[in-house]
Amino acid sequence: MSDSGSPVVVGVDGSGSALEAARWAAREASRLAVPVRLVHSYSGIGHPGRLTHDQLREHGELRLRAACAAVRESAPGVTVEKVLREGDPRVVLLDESRRAALVVLGSRGLSGVSRLIMGSAGLTLAVHARCPVVVVRSPGYDRGPVVVGVDGWPACAAAVRFAFTEAARFGAGLTAVRTWHNPGVAGPMAVHEEERAQLIRQLSPLAREFPQVPVEHVVLRGRPGRTLLEFGRHARMLVVGTRGRTGFAGLLLGSTSQAVVQQGTCPVAVVRSEDS
Structure with a gap:
C-alpha cells in the first residue's frame, strides 16, 4: 500500500x-x-x-x-x-x-x-x-463481510493485511477462506483440522492488531476458485493474492486469482505478494 x-x-x-x-x-x-x-x-x-x-x-x-x-x-x-x-x-x-x-x-x-x-x-x-x-464488476453490496482467500503463507500475507484493513474501514467482518483438495489423502478429518489450526495461527497476529474486526475461519475441501466465488456472492469485497500453492503464479497470476477476477460479482482486490 x-x-x-x-x-x-x-x-x-x-x-x-x-x-x-x-x-x-x-x-x-x-x-x-x-x-x-x-x-x-x-x-x-x-x-x-x-x-x-x-x-x-x-x-x-x-x-x-x-x-x-x-x-x-x-x-x-x-x-x-x-x-x-x-x-x-x-x-x-x-x-x-x-x-x-x-x-x-x-x-x-x-x-x-x-x-x-x-x-x-x-x-x-x-x-x-x-x-x-x-x-x-457491479455496484456491489454495502453490507456483508470482506472475504479473503488464504492460500500459501506468507505469500498471501499482504492480501490478508489488506483485507483486515478494508474490513476495519468498512466496519465489517472478515471471512478467511482456505481450501484443500487431495482426492487420495488418508485421514481427511486430520488434514482438515490441521489446515484450520494453521489458518487460525497465521491470522492471529492480525486479529490482535484489528480487534474490532470479527473473523470467521473457513476451511473446506474443494477447488479454491469455485469456493471463493461462492463465498463472494454476498460479500462486500473479495481479496486474493498474486501467488499461492493452488496454482503456479508463473509470470502472471495464480489460477485462483484469475478465476476470481474474471468471474467475481463483487469488487475483487488483487494484492501483489510482497516477494513478487
Missing part, C-alpha cells in the same frame, strides 16, 4: 463499467480521505477509427468529464484530479500505481483498460502494480 494521502487511481475508458468503477473509487477515497485520480490514456496505434491526435484527446476529455460527474455524484466532497496521457494503458496505469493507494478498473470496457486484468497479457498489471488493483 502506498503512503498516506496517495490517490485512488481509476482507469477511465468511457464505458459504463468504468463509470461504476469511478463511483466505487469515490466512496473508497472518501473513506481514505484522499483524492480520486481519473486517468485516461490514448494511442492512435491500431485505433479502428484512425482518429487524429486532437480527436483522441477530445474524446478523452469527454470521458474524463463523465467520470468526474460520476465521482461527484457519489462523493461530493472528494477532490478529483483528471489526467489525460498518451500511451499504452498498461504502461500508463503501471506508472500511476507507483504513487497510488489503489488502482480501480471496471471489468468491461470500450478499450483495452479492462483487458489489462481480464486478458492473458493484461494480468501483468495486477502482478506488477505497486499497489492493490480493484476490479469493479
